[in-house]
Every structure is written in C-alpha cells, then in structure tokens.
Amino acid sequence: MPDTVLNSRSPSDPTPPDSATSLAPGAAPARTGGATIQLLDVTKRYPGQVAPAVDHITLEIAAGEIVVLVGPSGCGKTTTMKMMNRLIEPTSGQILIGGTDVLKLDADEHRRNVGYVIQQTGLFPHMRIAENIGLVPRMLGWSKRKTADRVEELLEVIGLPPGDYARRYPRELSGGEQQRVGVARALAADPPVMLMDEPFGATDPITRDRLQNEFLRLQRELGKTIVFVTHDFAEALKMGDRIAVLGPHSIIEQYDTPKAILAAPANDYVSSFIGSGGQLKRLGLMRLRDAELRPVPAHKHFPQITIEASLHDALDLMLESGQSKVLVAADESGEGEVFGAIRLDDLMAAIADEPAGDPSDDPTAKLDPSAGS
Amino acid sequence: MAPASRALDDVALDDPAVGTQQLATRSSGFWRRLTGMSLRPILLAAILLMLYLWVQVQTLDSIERRVLNPNRIRTDLWQHVQLSLVATALTIVIAVPLGILLTRPFARWIKPIGLGLGNFGQAIPSIGLIVLLALWLGIGFGTAVIGLVVYATLPILRNTIVGLDGVDPALKEAARGMGMSRLAVLGRVELPLAVPVILAGIRTALVLTVATATLATFIDAGGLGGGLVAGIKLNRPALSLTFGVLAAVLALFADWVGGIAEEVLRPRGL
Numbered sequence: 152m153p154d155t156v157l158n159s160r161s162p163s164d165p166t167p168p169d170s171a172t173s174l175a176p177g178a179a180p181a182r183t184g185g186a187t188i189q190l191l192d193v194t195k196r197y198p199g200q201v202a203p204a205v206d207h208i209t210l211e212i213a214a215g216e217i218v219v220l221v222g223p224s225g226c227g228k229t230t231t232m233k234m235m236n237r238l239i240e241p242t243s244g245q246i247l248i249g250g251t252d253v254l255k256l257d258a259d260e261h262r263r264n265v266g267y268v269i270q271q272t273g274l275f276p277h278m279r280i281a282e283n284i285g286l287v288p289r290m291l292g293w294s295k296r297k298t299a300d301r302v303e304e305l306l307e308v309i310g311l312p313p314g315d316y317a318r319r320y321p322r323e324l325s326g327g328e329q330q331r332v333g334v335a336r337a338l339a340a341d342p343p344v345m346l347m348d349e350p351f352g353a354t355d356p357i358t359r360d361r362l363q364n365e366f367l368r369l370q371r372e373l374g375k376t377i378v379f380v381t382h383d384f385a386e387a388l389k390m391g392d393r394i395a396v397l398g399p400h401s402i403i404e405q406y407d408t409p410k411a412i413l414a415a416p417a418n419d420y421v422s423s424f425i426g427s428g429g430q431l432k433r434l435g436l437m438r439l440r441d442a443e444l445r446p447v448p449a450h451k452h453f454p455q456i457t458i459e460a461s462l463h464d465a466l467d468l469m470l471e472s473g474q475s476k477v478l479v480a481a482d483e484s485g486e487g488e489v490f491g492a493i494r495l496d497d498l499m500a501a502i503a504d505e506p507a508g509d510p511s512d513d514p515t516a517k518l519d520p521s522a523g524s
Numbered sequence: 525m526a527p528a529s530r531a532l533d534d535v536a537l538d539d540p541a542v543g544t545q546q547l548a549t550r551s552s553g554f555w556r557r558l559t560g561m562s563l564r565p566i567l568l569a570a571i572l573l574m575l576y577l578w579v580q581v582q583t584l585d586s587i588e589r590r591v592l593n594p595n596r597i598r599t600d601l602w603q604h605v606q607l608s609l610v611a612t613a614l615t616i617v618i619a620v621p622l623g624i625l626l627t628r629p630f631a632r633w634i635k636p637i638g639l640g641l642g643n644f645g646q647a648i649p650s651i652g653l654i655v656l657l658a659l660w661l662g663i664g665f666g667t668a669v670i671g672l673v674v675y676a677t678l679p680i681l682r683n684t685i686v687g688l689d690g691v692d693p694a695l696k697e698a699a700r701g702m703g704m705s706r707l708a709v710l711g712r713v714e715l716p717l718a719v720p721v722i723l724a725g726i727r728t729a730l731v732l733t734v735a736t737a738t739l740a741t742f743i744d745a746g747g748l749g750g751g752l753v754a755g756i757k758l759n760r761p762a763l764s765l766t767f768g769v770l771a772a773v774l775a776l777f778a779d780w781v782g783g784i785a786e787e788v789l790r791p792r793g794l
Contacts, residue, residue, distance in 0.1 A: 238701055263703030273698030277716045277791035287702050320793030336702075346701075 185215035185376030186249030186343035188235060193244030195230055203242070204230045206400035212393075214249075214343075215374040219391035221381055221424070227401030228380050232346050235378060236265045248344055263287055266337030266345035266375070270352045272329040274321040280306070280332055281317040287340045305335040308369070327358040334366065338373070347379045351386070363389055384424055388413070388432060396421050410436050430502055434463035437501060439479050444491025447478070451489065455480045458490055462498055469495055557787060564780040568773050575769050582762055591751050591763050597770070603746035604774060607665070607737045611672035612730045619677045619729075620722065623684025624710065635685065642678035650675050650736050658743040668737070668745035675736055676729040683725025687718030716791045723789060727782030734775040748774070 188211070195205040205227045212218045220228040233239040235246060237258045246253050253261050274283050284305055285298040293301070306313040309331040321329055330351060337345055351359045367390065370377065379390055387394045388409045395406045398420055405417035413433040416422040425432070439458050454472045456465055458479050468477050475495040481487030579592060590596075619642075626635045645653075654671040661667045691714050699709040715722075738749035748771040755763030 233701075236701055238697065259703050259705050261703070262701055267698070267701035269694060269698055269701070271694055273694055273701075275695060275699070275713055275717075277793045279793070286704075290703055290708075322793060 183341045183343050184374040187214045187247075188212040188344060188376055188378065189245075189247040190231070190235075191245040191247070193231075193234060193241045193246060195227075195234060195239060196242045203400055205234070205241075206402055207244070208401050208403060210395060210403065210406065212376060212378065214376050216392040217370060217377040217379055217390055219379045219381060219387040219394045220397055221384055221387040221391075221394055222397035222401075224382055226397050226399055228382075228397050229348055231397070231401045232348060232378050232380050235344070236262050236267060236346055238262075263290055263340065264342050264344075266340075266342040268333050268337045268345065268347040268350040270349040272321070272326075272333040274329055274332060274336070276321050278320075279317065280311075280319050280321065280324070281313075283321065283332060284336045284339050286336065291340055293340075301339060305338060308338075309335045310365075326354050327362060330354060330358075330362055331365075334369075338375075342375070344376045345378070347377060349381055350379075352381070352383075359386075366390075384426065385432075388436065396424055431463060431466075433502060434466060434498065435461050437462040439465060439493065442493060442497070442501060444479055444493055445497070446491060447489050448476070448492055451478065453478045453492065455489070457482050462493075462501060465493055466495075466498055554787065561780060561783055561787075564776065568777055568780075571769065571773055575766060579762065579766060584762065585760075587758060588760050588762055591754055591760075592766060596751075600746060600748050600750055600767070601770065601774070604734070604737050604740075604748045604771070607668055607672065607740055607745065607747055608730070608734045608774075608778065611669045611676065611733050611737070612726070614669065615673045615676045615680055615729055615733070616726060618673065619680035619725075620684050622677075623681050623722075624688065624715075626681075627685055627688040639682065639685070642681045645674040646678040651739050651742065654739050654743055663743040663745070665740075665745045667743055668740035668747075672733050672736055672740075676733045679728040679732065680722070680725040683721050683728075684718070687721030687725075688714055690721065691717045717794070720786065720790050720794065723782075723786045727779065727786060730782050731775050731779045734778045735771070738771050 190208055190210040193205060193208050194203050196203040208231060210218075210231075220231060222228045230239055234241045235248070235253070237253065241254070248265075274280075275286075278286075281299070281302045284302045288298040288301055289295075302317065303313040306316055311328060311331065316324070316328075321332070324332065330353075333350065337347075351362050354362060363386070379387075381387055381390075391409055393406065393408055394412055396404045396412065396417075398404045405412055405421045410433060412421065413425060413429050413436065416425055416429070422429070439456065439460055439462065442462060453474055453476050454468050455478045456468050458481065465477055465479075469475060476492055478489050478492050480489045582588075584592060622638060625631055626638045650671070653674060654668065657667050657671045657674075661670065695713060695717070696709055699713045700706075704712065737747050738752060740747045741749035741753055748767045751763050751767035752771065755761060755765070755767065
C-alpha cells in the first residue's frame with residue numbers, strides 16, 4: 152500500500168529518497184501550499200484577427216488542485232495558461248492569484264513566483280544542472296549557499312543524486328531525467344502555483360507514465376495549485392483533480408472532476424473528446440478500495456486481485472479468467488488476507504449508482520485510466 | 525594521442541555515470557580538432573623557412589636589398605597586424621551590437637536594411653572603397669581602418685543575426701517564463717548560445733581584414749602591401765613573392781588563431 156505509506160509521512164520527514172530512479176517523496180518540505188487562481192472574464196484578441204483567441208473565459212481553480220486544460224490544438228488552452236504568468240497579456244479581464252491582481256504586478260517579478268514547466272524541458276544547454284535549477288532562486292536574491300542547499304535538496308527529491316548530477320550539462324541526461332530537472336527547476340523557489348505546458352508530451356509512453364506517477368506522488372505532498380495543459384484526454388483523466396474541456400476560443404465546454412465528466416458529458420463535443428469506452432474509463436477511475444465488497448465466499452477457487460486495483464482491472468481479470476466473480480485481497484499472490492469478493496453485476500451497479508459529479512470525490516483516488524483506452 | 529586520453533581521464537573523474545560516454549566523445553573530438561590545428565603553425569613555419577632560404581640564395585640588387593631588410597619587413601608586418609587588429613576590433617564593436625539590435629522584436633522591420641547595407645559594404649570592390657574613402661577623408665591609417673571596417677562588417681553582422689535567430693524560441697520563452705528580464709534573456713541565454721556562430725563570423729572577418737589590409741598601402745597606411753606593390757611596379761618578382769607570401773601566411777595564421785578561439789570560447793554543454 153505505497154500510497155497510504157506516503158500519505159502518512161509528515162511533510163518535513165527527513166528520510167532520504169530510497170530509490171535513485173523515482174521522484175522520491177519525503178525529502179521535500181512543503182513550505183508553500185497552493186493559491187487559488189481566478190480568471191474573470193478574460194479575453195485575448197490578437198490584432199488583425201477577427202475571432203478572439205480566448206473568448207471571455209471565467210475559471211476558478213481551487214488552491215492545491217491540479218486542473219487540466221484539455222482541448223484540441225489551436226483551441227487556446229496554451230494561450231489561456233500563458234496569460235496566467237503574463238507571457239501573453241490579456242486584452243481584457245482580470246486574473247487573480249491568491250486574491251492578488253497579477254496584471255498590476257511587475258511581469259518579470261510575477262513570473263519568478265510562478266513555476267513554469269514546458270515540453271522538451273526548456274533546460275538551458277550551456278548551464279549545468281545545478282545552475283539551471285538555481286536560476287530563479289538567484290534571481291529572487293537568495294544567497295549562493297541557500298540556493299546550493301535548495302538545489303541539492305531538489306535533486307534528492309527528483310531522485311537524481313546531486314553528487315552525480317549537479318555538475319552535468321542537460322545533454323548528458325536522458326529525456327526523462329531532463330524532464331524531472333525541468334520540474335525541479337519550476338519548484339526551486341517554492342512557488343504556490345505551477346503552470347505545466349504538456350510537460351510530459353515529448354517522452355515515450357513508459358517514461359511518461361512513470362513521470363506522471365512520480366509527479367502525482369510529489370504533488371500529494373506539495374499541494375501546489377497546478378494548471379496542466381494537454382491535448383491527451385487520457386492524461387487529463389489521470390492527472391486532473393478537475394478537467395476543463397475547452398472548445399474553440401478557449402470556451403469551457405465542461406469543467407468538472409474526471410469521474411463526473413465521464414459519467415455525464417455535457418454535450419457532444421465533450422463526448423467526442425472522451426471517445427469510445429467512456430464507461431470503461433470510469434471503471435478505471437474507481438478503486439476496489441472504495442467499492443462495497445461481498446463477503447468472502449466459502450470456495451476460494453476464484454482469481455485474486457489486489458485491493459489497490461481499479462474496477463476496470465477487476466473486469467479485465469473476469470474477462471481473462473472467464474469467471475464472473477473475483478476475490479479482492481491484499482495482494483495477488485493468494486497468500487495475503489482476502490477482504491471480500493466482487494461480481495460482474497457489482498461493477499454494473501457501480502457504474503449505474505455513482506452519482507455524477509459527487510463533490511465528495513476524493514481527488515487523490517486516481518488510478519490509471521489509460522487502461523480503459 | 526596523449527592529449528585525447530588525458531581528456532578522457534579528466535572526464536571520467538568528473539562524471540562517473542551515464543553521460544560520460546557522450547561527453548567523452550565530444551571531448552576527444554575537441555582534442556582531435558586541436559591536434560589537427562597544431563599542424564597549421566608548423567606548416568606556416570616551414571613555408572617561412574623555405575621563403576627565407578629561397579631569398580638567401582637569390583642575388584639581390586640594391587633596390588631589392590633596400591626593401592628586403594629585416595627592419596622594413598618588421599615595420600610593415602607590425603603595421604599590417606595593427607591595421608587588422610584595430611579594424612577587426614572596431615568591426616566587432618560595431619557589428620555585434622548592431623546585430624543584437626536588429627534581432628530585437630521592435631527592430632525586425634529594419635533588419636533587411638541593415639543586412640542590405642552590410643551586403644553593399646562587401647559588394648563594392650575593396651580597392652575602390654578604400655580609394656574613395658581616401659578622397660573623402662584623406663589618406664592614412666584611420667581611413668584605411670574605416671575602409672576595412674566597412675568591408676568586414678557583413679560577416680559579423682550576418683552571423684550575429686543568424687546566431688541569435690537560431691536560438692530555440694522555446695528556450696527564450698522558458699527564460700521569460702522563469703522571470704528573466706529581456707536583458708537577462710539576451711545576456712544569459714541568447715548570446716551564450718549564439719557565441720559559436722558569432723565567433724565563426726568574427727573569424728571570417730579577421731581573415732578578410734588581414735587579406736584586404738594589403739590594399740592600405742595605396743593610401744599610405746603601410747602594411748605588407750607596400751613591398752608587394754613595389755615589386756610589381758619595379759618589376760622585382762622577389763619582392764612581390766616575399767611580401768605576398770608573408771601576407772598569406774599572416775592571414776592563415778589569423779584564421780588559425782580564430783579557430784582556436786572558437787574552440788576555447790564555445791560554451792561547454794553545447
């Protein structure tokens with residue numbers, strides 16, 4: 152039960168990361184949590200273009216949530232995000248972060264207080280890893296000593312031993328490692344808000360999956376407010392506490408939790424974005440841990456599945472084994488404690504019963520929804 | 525290949541793990557290029573030696589003896605070097621900032637004009653340019669330098685523009701997104717990444733200047749062109765050959781120095 156273990160760790164737990172290849176949590180003291188982000192009637196109109204790139208968007212993002220802006224390319228999702236750190240200046244409207252009107256701040260200083268991660272890492276090839284990570288703290292006037300300590304700490308957090316990595320150049324790192332450094336660099340000055348523009352888009356599927364999991368684990372500790380842009384709906388389901396499905400001109404077609412969007416797509420546009428297998432994807436978001444299990448049957452000749460798996464995994468096992476019932480156990484070995492059983496009709500009932508958009512949804516209860524696609 | 529293996533050892537000590545392979549490859553390439561470059565001065569020295577021996581076996585008349593004496597050659601050589609260095613330094617001071625200016629977003633519209641002027645400067649025959657300038661500004665060192673600067677601006681200007689335009693826009697945006705001011709983005713990201721291309725332009729300009737500085741003699745600004753022209757006018761091929769070879773060796777030497785500078789000043793990690 153790795154998740155529970157991680158969650159129970161105190162944020163200041165000094166335990167060093169135990170794995171050299173993962174975003175090992177536990178070493179990063181969460182100093183600054185998230186801040187709310189409010190877009191109020193924000194419009195971006197480029198000169199010479201009739202239609203606005205972003206048309207009167209109003210969006211409120213709660214502190215500590217990951218909100219995914221998802222939509223086809225050219226829909227204005229990246230423009231919407233870049234207005235939050237003022238890489239693009241809105242034509243009209245208000246943007247509040249933590250209640251402060253960011254359009255009234257000095258743009259450069261504002262950007263130093265917002266983490267920014269882009270596709271292809273954006274690491275500066277002529278600077279060593281330590282320099283790359285230390286850039287923002289140095290700009291904020293941190294001392295060399297303090298910056299160096301922070302860099303070391305962050306390298307530990309992302310599982311790259313500082314002794315090995317601090318003095319390397321980006322090209323001497325693998326793509327996945329570079330992307331981790333990109334995340335570390337955005338976290339360096341401990342900003343309350345992070346903007347991530349398809350951060351894992353350029354990595355291979357296996358690396359991407361690992362980076363996503365590591366990032367979710369890290370976020371569970373840090374509790375930053377994260378705006379995450381992607382065109383990949385499976386990634387949106389996996390990463391988002393909430394998803395904003397955007398249509399052309401960045402119009403919000405639906406803004407809700409992944410489960411709610413899958414259960415009740417607001418319109419045909421959203422349905423088309425979900426694609427086929429929407430119900431399977433919903434099963435992928437439900438965990439056996441949260442399901443009501445039947446008592447353990449007298450005969451234990453049924454296949455076993457771990458309680459950490461999703462209902463989708465259970466269905467998969469039923470189809471694979473040809474049984475309409477599987478046992479839910481502590482692990483798959485058959486040795487561990489059996490908690491109960493679940494049947495095919497239970498799965499159907501779960502889909503039918505689950506209220507759409509239940510506000511009490513545990514946003515951290517996410518499993519791999521891509522299994523359904 | 526002693527230097528190469530030493531470089532490999534250094535690297536291995538520095539970076540024990542994954543990246544070592546790549547860096548080692550680059551590093552050995554670096555040393556191989558430098559080793560290749562060490563051949564150049566040896567070759568040039570050999571040419572000079574041959575020239576010296578050849579002059580020694582010639583029977584020189586009084587005119588030839590007067591020009592081909594060590595003091596005269598030293599003075600001409602020094603003047604030539606001065607002309608070239610001052611002109612190149614001035615060109616750098618003018619063309620690099622101009623290139624930076626022309627790549628700023630607000631100046632994009634004048635970029636074609638700037639490049640056009642540079643092209644114009646290089647397209648006019650250099651001898652005509654220098655003579656015309658002398659008619660206007662009078663003869664002497666200063667005029668010669670101005671002519672050389674006009675002539676050599678284009679390669680540096682063009683390479684500065686190409687180098688800066690070649691910086692990945694995503695990197696510039698990442699830098700802006702992190703809160704760097706425009707000036708900081710230029711100084712810490714754009715210029716360092718453009719350095720290899722700008723240096724290549726400077727190297728070209730330097731060689732061009734050394735070669736063109738032979739024309740300075742026409743407006744009484746000295747240099748190795750004097751002996752060369754005297755040889756032609758007085759029908760003394762030994763003079764033309766000697767000064768011509770000296771000018772060529774100097775240009776090749778300047779090119780070699782430029783090559784070393786490119787290797788040494790290129791930011792690591794690229």
